[in-house]
Amino acid sequence: MGRASSKEDVGALFRSLRSAYAATTLNLKIIDLYVGFAIFTALIQVVYMVMVGSFPFNSFLSGVLSCVGTAVLAVCLRIQVNKENKEFKDLPPERAFADFVLCNLVLHLVMINFLG
């Protein structure tokens, strides 16, 4: 009985997650897609490093950290742009995007310097 109900619960859980997520606005979903893409790129780099070895370690580090960094910055952008977030309701989304661009610029400048 426990097993069956827990299986049902798991199924219900995934369905409710799906429906709740489908309710988010389009621009937030685009940002989530970008975050997923960045994390996926980072994972590919890690798998490649495991297969081939980490010899130019600075290149590996800068590659992985740039992916993780831009994902983190996109999450910050999503937090600031989300209309349900009351703390940021007087922050115009253009300002949030400009901050996002600036931070990414600094991140990639540093990353290219370190790439070697």
Place this chain on the structure above:
Amino acid sequence: MAAPETSTAAVPTLYTNNTLRNAFGGVLSFFILLLIGVMAFSIRLFSVIKYESVIHEFDPYFNYRVTQFLAKNGIYEFWNWFDDRTWYPLGRVIGGTVYPGLTLTAGTIWWLLNSLNIPLSVETVCVFTAPIFSAFASWATFLLTKEVKGTGAGLTAAALLAMVPSYISRSVAGSYDNEAVAIFALIFTFYLYIKTLNTGSLFYATLNSIAYFYMVCSWGGYTFIINLIPMHVLLCIVTGRFSSRLYIAYAPLVVLGTLLAALVPVVGFNAVMTSEHFASFLVFIILHVVAFVYYIKGILSPKMFKVAVTLVVSVGLAVCCAVIAVLIALVASSPTKGWSGRSLSLLDPTYASKYIPIIASVSEHQPPTWPSYFMDINVLAFLVPAGIIACFSPLSDSSSFVVLYIATSVYFSGVMVRLMLVFAPAACITSGIALSQSFDVFTRSIKFQLPGISSSMEVDAVETSSATAEAQNDAVKTEKSEETSKNRPSKKSKKKEKEKEEKPSTKAKAEKRLLALPLDSSVIFLLLLILLGAFYVVHCVWAAAEAYSAPSIVLTSRSHDGLHVFDDFREAYGWLRHNTDVDDKVASWWDYGYQTTAMANRTVIVDNNTWNNTHIATVGTAMSSPEKAAWEIFHSLDVKYVLVVFGGLVGYPSDDINKFLWMVRIGGGVFPHIKEPDYLRDGQYRIDSQATPTMLNCLMYKLSYYRFVETDGKGFDRVRQTEIGKKYFKLTHFEEVFTTHHWMVRIYKLKPPKNRIRGKTKKSKSKTSSASSRGKRSGTGKKNPWQ
């Protein structure tokens, strides 16, 4: 209610009154800040006035030499510089082992001034860098404390930091060391972190990472920042203060900060591989997990959330345990668990004395004594607890950060005297908060009891009490954002409102009770507080003038016939510079290495960087061995001159004979035939007639006391307060070439091996050479012919 109507009627006049008052307050605080900067600069100028504009101590000479190189050859040469005039024959990669922040800062200032046709020399810029940056540091303290508690507390904290003796001791004019710039970078990084935490703006997060990069460039103490901030994030999560601003403040800092830290050559890959940085990664992961949990909680219904939790816990626990086990195995496999020696000695204070005698021997690494706390932070020592309590009422993210900062820095300052410097800004911030709050209480009681002003004050009281009625939760910052939507005259009024409503700790009754202090006692207490401040100022000026302004390369003493100046060090380095060849190597104890390369411009064997323990142990063994063995060791290192510092004639206590036991210990750590008990008689270190024969025959004794008996006929050593043991002896392998005016520095030359060997030695030499000629044919040229 009648109250809001009267307030709305009075709002226009109150509005203009408020703006005028706020404008006046803004201009006043600007001028106060300017004066604080001027005071911070001028209190550090005592050494320039009393002595001259000269670089102090030992480490600053190395930084000065590096800055000279940078100014002469440009930044590309500096970045790739391999220094072959130190650690002979190993050399030192300067580009990869120095923290470049200080030298690049001073170099940039010099270049800027010179391109504006202000011809300051490199030395002048180096000498005055520290006072300028201490002015900047006090302004940064103002900004930081303003974010925590308001303008009043900010100004008080800035004034306290400008004068605190602990900071003065490492940033006088002439003390051109890393801390001069690093403390400014530390406070500024903390300010930007708190600002990001309060506003949630990604722009400030970027600035925070750049300021952290500047801190990493400047000082090895940057590990304090990268461990304190994760600790604070963890504290916020655990106490239920997680918010999206926390995520924005921390997550970009970790990624950008790690990348920036890896850019600095000294840190390099240590930024991801040493245990000092693991805390930041761990908290990064924890933060993401918590953020994800909050997000899921937000989009699911409570029942579904429970199901999700049970699912995750059952599946994720196994995976988590596996990952953690792998991590622990990785870390535990290295002998020091991934920590560097210095950090380990901070966590376990007994570590250095057991395993790394060099770290234990530096005087700055000893634990401080109780009087040094009162000497270094004086009055702040008992204002700090009051400030901690003031931070708790009300507790916000920023005030919890201040409490954490002061708790950790108190612990570390108790382990190492040098870290009192990191404790000083925390002490100033908390004491500034305490002083400012108490000033608030007393002046408010006075104001409320003076006739005529009470009518307008009533309106203020109504406003604040209505505002305090709204304040329910603990985060003051959300209060502030709600208020700004109501009225936004200027930033200063926002701060003033916040200041007013925080003090009565959100209870109107408590406010009325606090405000009812009797008039005469508040006046008296106010005067007493001002007297306390006066005591602090007097002590700081005294400490700056008398205790911390000595350049230690020039010594003075007063006697009945006036002022004596002991300029022996520069005399000796000048002699070396003018009377020896450019490529001659000079051997001395590592204390004097930097000064020798910078002022005498000669190659040295060991210097203050102390990165190679074996090399230092070689020099220490040579100093502790008899003349023959010492000659051999020095000859193998191509040494031409040996320099010893001797204070026995004038009573200078930090000479080489007093440091000799450290030489024995360090040498004995690598070469087991040097045993410390051989040099002690009954466990006591003596150089008089009761000293052991090993002690009386070692090189250090002989070089220090050669011909010493000629000075007063009895050979009385003023530092050890005894007559020396062996008075009449000759040197067989060394010859004295220079002794300074007060006998403080003595320079000896290695006697070259004799050209011809006659008599008995020839027979024994032919025997040994025929027996071992095959192996040692190449080495016979270097063999000591006196055996």
